[in-house]
Amino acid sequence: MSRISNTLTQLKAQGRKALIPYVTAGYPFADVTPDLMNSMVDAGADIIELGVPFSDPSADGPVIQKAGDKALALGIGMQHVLDMVRQFRQTNSNTPVVLMGYANPVERYDLKHGPDSFIRDASEAGVDGVLIVDYPPEECVDFAAKLRARNMDLIFLLAPTSTQERMKQVAQVASGYVYYVSLKGVTGSGALDTDAVEAMLPRIRQHVSVPVGVGFGIRDAQTAKTIGRVADAVVIGSKIIQLIENEPRDQVGPVAADFLRGIRVALDA
Secondary structure: OHHHHHHHHHHHHHOOOOOOEEEEEEOOOOOOHHHHHHHHHHOOOOOOOOOOOOOOOOOOOOOHHHHHHHHHHHOHHHHHHHHHHHHOOOOOOOOOOOEEOOHHHHHHHHHHOOOHHHHHHHHOOOOOOEEOOOOOHHOOOOHHHHOOOOOOOEEEEOOOOOOHHHHHHHHHHHHOOOEEEOOOOOOOOOOOOOOHHHHHHHHHOOOOOEEEEEEEOOOOHHHHHHHHHOOOEEEEEEHHHHHHHHOHHHHHHHHHHHHHHHHHHHHHH
């Protein structure tokens, strides 16, 4: 069983929901990410989604696009992201880490370091899952199998527009959890329709046996609590990025942690 599956199974047995914060690797300072990850775990994060900076992020709104641009300007690439996970693993061997990003950095890494080197090096660094926005499930059977062979999960997005056929395709290869995009748009956009989310999750669960996390548009404790009543996990990204954007380095972790503590209390309520 992967570290992700083990974490979600334990939380379910406790009657609790997973809190999954997203942060962009190398933002807002090139060296802050491992400390920020530890601060978020101390505040109650169960799984961390670590964004791999990319120049053309099709699913990300302006907040995360800006964060990625700054990280790229600071020189952050895939090798640095894996090094950040290694550093995090020096103090934390339990909290799952998911790399979230796009095909280009992964495939460029393999071109530079050799076939399947990303899977090998991510596993050795301590990565537990991969979410690649522009990898369709029907093209990922071999990739998913290679990840599972190293106890890593391949996580997919589902959206309000996802058909039953797409859900079935995702169910064939997904492991760990699936990430339901609650809005028809990019990260950080729009007002979240919690009734629509509540109506969609049973449809997803008809086809997908792994836990379902919900993200995009969750910005406060009350919304997180409402979503937590129907989802297995709550994912929050853009709001955290906004909160830490202008903080001095020594306040990045504390500011993110203070916000997440409020979300954790709401979810556990």
